[in-house]
Amino acid sequence: MFSKILIANRGEIAVRIIRTARRMGIATVAVFSEADANALHVREADEAHAIGPAPAAQSYLRGDVILDVARRSGAEAVHPGYGFLSENAEFAEACAASGIAFIGPPAAAIRAMGSKAESKRLMVAAGVPTVPGYHGEAQEEALLAAEAARIGFPVLIKASAGGGGKGMRPVYAAQDFAAELAGARREAQAAFGDARVLIEKYLQRPRHVEVQVFGDSHGRVTHLHTRDCSVQRRHQKVLEEAPAPDLSDVLRTSLHEAAENAARAVGYTNAGTVEFVVEGEHAYFLEMNTRLQVEHPVTEMITGLDLVEWQLRVAAGEALPTHWPPPAQGHAVEVRVYAEEPEQDFRPATGRLRKFTLADAGARFDTGFTPGDTVTAAYDPMLAKVIVAGTDRGAALTRLASALDALEIEGLGNNARFLTRLARHPALRAGELDTGFIARHAEALLTPRGPAPERVLMAAAAALAEAGRRAPAASPWLGRQGWRLQGAAETVEAWDDGTGPRQVTLRWLPGGHAVAVGEGAARILSIRGTGTRLALVEGDAAEAFTLTPEADGCTLRMGGESWRLHRRDPHAPASEDAAGESRLSAPIPGRVVKLLAAVGDAVVKGQLLAVLEAMKTEIKITAPRDGVVAHLGCAEGENVEEGVEILSLAT
Structure with missing residues (x-):
């Protein structure tokens, strides 16, 4: 049995391999990108080595760097987990050439099954039934369209070198084939560096x-x-x-x-x-x-x-x-x-x-x-x-x-x-x-969840107010104990649960609060408990909840549901809807793989304007209204951060 292995992966599978190896008395070596410097698999391994920046192509896909770590650390074997280099025949061969065991199948088996087209031909020869389709090497668009027509719609376009749903598009009619083929090829090239596809009959209820x-x-x-x-x-x-x-x-x-x-x-x-x-x-x-x-x-x-x-x-x-x-x-x-x-x-x-x-x-x-x-x-x-x-x-x-x-x-x-x-x-x-x-x-x-129940907003407002009342203040002017010279203290807040802001009025009472949502009647409430585990008490009834404060609100869990609530300034001027619908920004960091409109183009509501790739997913940016493209904030192939403008519309 091996005395030391290297895990060429990250996340839960790396943790799983490390724990199994530890139980077997095998020492483990972890590798990590800059983004994973403090990751759980790094903390659990016997030793860990940095291998490059966050992008996988510069770290977890660098077989040469990983093998160098294996040699320097004295690892006798490499476990690739899944994803990354796990189905890379060249990496398996490089391990063998270095005298390091690859914990997986032979490179020849990986290579044979790595191509969907080649694997289909092997399975036919072995007597294993396959779905009717086209698995040839010729990739001309006209030929592929003709093969799709021969097979009969609906068909499924699949990346020949792919997996995990990448480069896979169902096509229900001939007129949609060209657009879906282009999308499948784009995904396949981005995910696997290989734009080849195969076509199969699309089964209806498989x-x-x-x-x-x-x-x-x-x-x-x-x-x-x-x-x-x-x-x-x-x-x-x-x-x-x-x-x-x-x-x-x-x-x-x-x-x-x-x-x-x-x-x-x-x-x-x-x-x-x-x-x-x-x-x-x-x-x-x-x-x-x-x-x-x-x-x-x-x-x-x-x-x-x-x-x-x-x-x-x-x-x-x-x-x-x-x-x-x-x-x-x-x-x-x-x-x-x-x-x-x-x-x-x-x-x-x-x-x-x-x-x-x-x-x-x-x-x-x-x-x-x-x-x-x-x-x-x-x-x-x-x-x-x-x-x-x-x-x-x-x-x-x-x-x-x-x-x-x-x-x-x-x-x-x-x-x-x-x-x-x-x-x-x-x-x-x-x-x-x-x-x-x-x-x-x-x-x-x-089905999108509707607005948060009133008791959720009341619990959030009362709990944060109570936390403020209990917190020691450096100055009496900074205290939040609700004291007023005359009358009861009252605050008006705007809370947003993702469906829009709602007014919450809170009046301070001895030992509790009177809370109203919108135009509703106030209810007398108190908060019991300390830390994050609390209870909302109303009369003789008490309902448990947990609350985690955040910079602009909190996350509250009650009755098996979790709500992210943001506290807004109720006196801030409302933004104009038109302005909000004019600037289309990246919802998450990613790469702009396609821009489908240019400055001056007239577009209609729902029209696809850009495609962003993030976390192995293509995110479609569509027009929220009719308008004219006024500005492009990025270029195809550019990596953008969350909130960066993709494009803007004018009326």
Whole structure:
């Protein structure tokens, strides 16, 4: 077994590998970019080395720099995790040339399965069924359009070298093909440095089912059961479960056999995943991910195995147990917690994690963040994975909803509420699984929350006022104890919950406050407790809540909901709506990949004007009203910070 390994990754997977290696008595070496200097994986490793600036191309994708660290630190092996260099055949070869073990499959297997087109040809030769499509090398637009017509719309354009939903566009009609092809090529080039695409028949209600496989250097290949990853947004997985539910015994067996045949066809070793699209009783090969998958914990939960441990054992030359696969026990479900705004088309979010805890000891919580860490735009916005198990699928989903209720995140936008709705959705519990699930149930899952209830605004205003009253003041003139020479002290504030400002009037009383929202009647309230855990007391009733003060307001959690509240100056002049709709700025730091309008162009409301790429996501900037482009604040290819003007409109 290895005595020291280097982890060429970041985030929760790096933390997971470090902890498994520590349990096995293996020393660990972490690498980090400038953005990750204080990251959890850096703090947990036995030693850590800086490898470059925040952009992945200058740090985590620098195989030469990472190998230099491995040699200097005395690491005997490199674990690439997933993403970054995990499916880079050249890096695997460079490791071998340096006498350092690559904890993954051989470079030849990575190369064979790295091209979707080549992998499809290999699978056809191995007798594995594939979706009808075009996988050729010729990439002329006219040829691709003709192939799409031959296959029959709708079709799916996919980046040949891609994964994770990048460079993937469904096309429903011939007249839309050229625009979607251009977008897919742009995404593919930006994500993988390769603009080639393939075209496949777009199945209408497909499920995404995959099989975990494992191979060793002694010629043994086996499956470790199925997973269902159908619940996705933008072709990226949101919820995964194992084993895949509602498959006939015949179909399940055929998937196991096809996956093992696919792995044998490329001489596969170590952990990998063979992915299929399933419609009815028909299954078609989709791709093979030549690495560990983000969703591997659900397989661990039903098998009792540590897949990272077995990756290390196999890479060190050990043989897989002859009794594998172990039987699947119970059911497991995982959800991915992202820094994003689901109600705003899953727009990524950045900021400081003021609170980040899962107060549920029975759930597994895989994360690379701790409270106080900052989420930047440099990397994927996944914050954590919440994984639970139950005796059956229904019990697991119930357990998941309970765990999500105990998840507390404050400081930036996140999808926790969306995931809770998803876990409790009756159609999900009924097994209505396909890749269109979220889009089909968007109204129930993504309905924007209405204004904050009055008690939330009252609790925020009263709690902050009470904190001011208790805080010692350096001068009596700076005190906030509500004292007045004559009459009761009264303050008027404007609180904004994201739906617009609302007036809150607070009158100081002995031991409490009279609080009114808008034109409503005042209610007599008091705040009980200290620190962040408080209670709103009204008469004999008390409701618990937590409150984290911020520079311009607070984050308040009450009744299982979290609210970000901003305190505004009620006397400040209101901005003109027209001005607000004239300046279009970057909602998040990113790169301007496309400008679709020039100065002087007349545009109409809803027209696409620019495309921003941030945190592996394309964000579309559209015209909020009719107008004329008056100014461009940036150029294509330029990196911009949040709030930087993209363009402005004139009437």
